[in-house]
Amino acid sequence: MMNTSKTCIIDDDEIFVIVAKKIMKVAGFSEEVTNFKNGKDAIDFFRENITNATIIPDMVFLDLNMPLMDGWDFLDALDQLDLPKKVKVFIFTSSIDPKDEKRSQDYSIVERFIEKPLTMQKLKLISESEETES
Amino acid sequence: MQNKQSGNSEFNDLSYKNIIDGADIGTWVWNFQTNKITYNEKWASILGYTLNELKPLNTDTWKKLAHPDDVEKVISSLNNYLDGKSEYYECRFRMKHKEGHWLWILDKGKIITDENNGEAKIMTGMHLDVTEKMQLQEDVMKQTAFQKLLLKIASTYINVNLDEVDSIIQQSLKEMAEFVHADRAxxxxxxxxxxxxxxxxxxxxxxISPEIDNLQLLSMDSVPHWVSKHLRGQPLYIPDVNALPDDGPLGLRAILEPQGIQSLITIPMIHEDDLLGFVGFDFVRDPYELSEKEITLLTLFSNMLVNIQDRKNKDLKLNSFLSITQNQNEKLKHFAHILSHNIRSHSSNISMILALISDEYPELHEFQLIRLLNTASDKLSETIRHLNKVILINTSSPEKLTSLNLHDIIEHTIRTLSYMAKNEGVTIENNVPSDTIVKGVESYLDSILMNLITNGIKYCSDERESYVTLYIEEVNNHLVICVEDNGLGINLEKNRDKIFGMYKTFHEHPDSRGIGLFITKNQIEAMGGKIEVESEVGKGSIFKIYLPHDEYK
Known part of the structure; x- marks a missing residue:
């Protein structure tokens, strides 16, 4: 499971971020993992670095329920940006509402809708599908 | 009334005259030759006059006293008779009494012809005061019309929509007021x-100028006469304000006279001993005397007003309860979602941490406490999964019901469970006809059948050949799916309320979670159905699922 990509976790749940980062490290999932605690901070970062393809992450693990700017608002804002490269968004959520999953399908940038918790198994599935693609 | 010796005096028979005078009958005799007319004294006194006062007496005298609207009617009745179109002359018309009021007069007459040549000589007639009779007739007609109006108002009150109540009350006030010729209601x-x-x-x-804006939040002390009468349940009725005694600056007359009110009636509106208010009618232009019957009918109207307003209040209360309930329901749904989401986040974090720990430090698994922690975390996740399932069934928008082949779904479930059934030695029989179509949500029906059949297998009795049989019944146009077993059974006397509750188990079994029947019940209810159970300990159970009855074959 080797990957040279950059991943960004957008989640207000500190424990999730810490543990997810550890799991990713153990799994060797991504060469660099950054995080933002809400959609607002993340979109600001995207806007500031919109021309810099090396800084913009390849993958985004996005939570839905967040303060300031939630996952949906982030997706809408991201949609407005002219991204310098392909970015894949994976929604990671504790939501059990099937409406949320349905809604996520309206965003072409969303690669997959995944229920928490994050496990090795799920990470493996993601990187496997990435490898077959590339 | 022929008189053989008729000549100068038409009434030379004294006894005859006496009879007529005593009978309150006015008479007139019209001589065609002289075109002169004579009246008896009674003719004048019916109208409050003496004959002397009415001089000159001629054929036009009656016209001066008759109601202008009625003169033509009298003349045409007379002409009809003179032209031979009727056997005698008869007419009812109004005449003005000396005191100014109108009387109804019945006037009748006939021609007396000359015996010798058959020529019309004189015409005799009589006047009868029929005012009372006419009044009575008029009253009856008016009351009938009044009752009709009330009936009409009552029927509009019955089916009125909540938001139309005010306008319908307004409309009926107008109709009632116009009927009794009131100027304000x-x-x-x-x-x-x-x-x-x-x-x-x-x-x-x-x-008439509206006063409603000036009449808000008046102190009751300013209308003591109203309040005291109404508290006794009686109407305040003033037939003639001018006839009231002068009772000082705070008196009734002092209140009414400046408003130009001549007559007034106000009727209390009472609901179950509570005095709510009153309905009233003012007569400004003319005084109006209400009959007892009319007052009764107005009281009836007041009762109708009480009823419709009571109904409106009840409806409003009901609506507000309904919206409170809806509101609470929404809040609960919201709460359930937040709760399930937040608890899930934490429990998934815990399981992530535990997974990471056992990955990084496999040797920790030797410790019992760590193993227990893992078990607790798994159970927590499972409980939350169950909870979420129930929350989803109850809070998500209702799934669309589709037509499903019940027989096939049961067959599929039986196949899935065949291994388990074989292990436990339970025979599963599907007696549902192959063309049975039900309306439902496929995933729910799957889960319901899976759960009930699994229960039948899990809780089979070791003492006999065990079976689970599925069949359908029809009860009052409902399709009922029956799942019958001869297993352990449940003591319903003790557990009827609990059987479909959450986390209730009735038998010891390693897989008992007490969640199955709770979810089953929720799923059935989400499809608009219900579930019932018959059970006896040691004999077995029958679970009956009632599904919405429309369009099944």
Whole structure:
């Protein structure tokens, strides 16, 4: 499971971020993992670095329920940006509402809708599908 | 009335004259030759006059006293008779009494012809005062019309929509007022807490100025006559304000006279001993005397007003309860979602941490406490999964019901469970006809059948050949799916309330979670159905699922 990509976790749940980062490290999932605690901070970062393809992450693990700017608002804002490269968004959520999953399908940038918790198994599935693609 | 010796005096028979005078009958004799007319004294006294006062007496005398609208009617009746179109002359018309009021007069007459040549000589006639009779007739007609009007109002009250109540009350006030020729009709409400009264509805005839804006939150002390009468349940009725005694600056007359009111009636509106207010009618242009019957009917109207307002209040209360319930329901749904989401986040974090720990430090698994922690975390996740399932069934928008082949779904479930059934030695029989179509949500029906059949297998009895049989019944147009077993059974006397509750188990079994029947019940209810159970300990159970009855074969 080797990957040279950059991943960004957008989640207000500190424990999730810490543990997810550890799991990713153990799994060797991504060469660099950054995080933002809400959609607002993340979109600001995207806007500031919109021309810099090396800084913009390849993958985004996005939570839905967040303060300031939630996952949906982030997706809408991201949609407005002219991204310098392909970015894949994976929604990671504790939501059990099937409406949320349905809604996520309206965003072409969303690669997959995944229920928490994050496990090795799920990470493996993601990187496997990435490898077959590339 | 022929008189053989008729000549100068038409009434030379004294006894005859006496009879007529004593019978309150006015008479007239019209001589065609002289075109002169003679009246008896009674003719004049019916109208309050003496003959002397009415001089000159001629054929036009009656016309001066007759109601102008009726003169033509009299003449045409007379002409009809003179032309031979009727056997005698008869007419009812109004004449003015000396005191100014109108009387109804029945006038009848006949021609007396000359015996020798058959020539019309004189015409005799009589006047009868039929005012009372006419009044009575008029009263009856008016009351009938009044009752009809009330009936009409009552029927509009019955089916009125909540938001139309006010306009229909307004309309009926107008109709009632116009009927009794009132110039103003109104409803007041009493508020005994603030000791005030307010005008809530008002109708005014043309040219009468509305007062409703000036009549808000009046102190009850300013209308003591109203309040005291109404508290006794009686109407306040003043037939003639001018006839009231002068009872000082705070008296009734002092209140009514400046408003130009001549007559007035106000009727209390009482609901179950509570005085709510009153409905009233003012007569400004002319005084109006209400009959007892009319007052009774107005009281009936007041009762109708009480009823419709009571109904409106009840409806409003009901609506507010309904919206409170809906509101609470929404809040609960929201709460359930937040709760399930938040608890899930934490429990998934815990399981992530535990997974990471056992990955990084496999040797920790030797410790019992760590193993227990893992078990607790798994159970927590499972419980939350169950909870979420229930929450989803209850809070997500209802799934669309589709037509499903019940037989096939059961077959599929039986196949899935065949291994388990074989292990436990339980025979599963599907007696549902192959063309049975039900309306439902496929995933729910799957889960319901899976759960009930699994229960039948899990809780089979070791003492006999065990079976689970599925069949359908029809009860009052409902399709009922029956799942019958001869297993352990449940003591329903003790557990009827609990059987479909959450986390209730009735037998010891390693897989018992007490969640299955709870979810089953929720799923059935989400499809608009219900579930019932018959059970006896040691004999077995029958679970009956009632599904919405429309369009099944």
């Amino acid at each position: 109104y409803i007041f409400s009493y508020d005994f807490q603030s000791s005030s009264t307010s005008n809530t509805f008002e109708w005014c005839a043309e040219g």
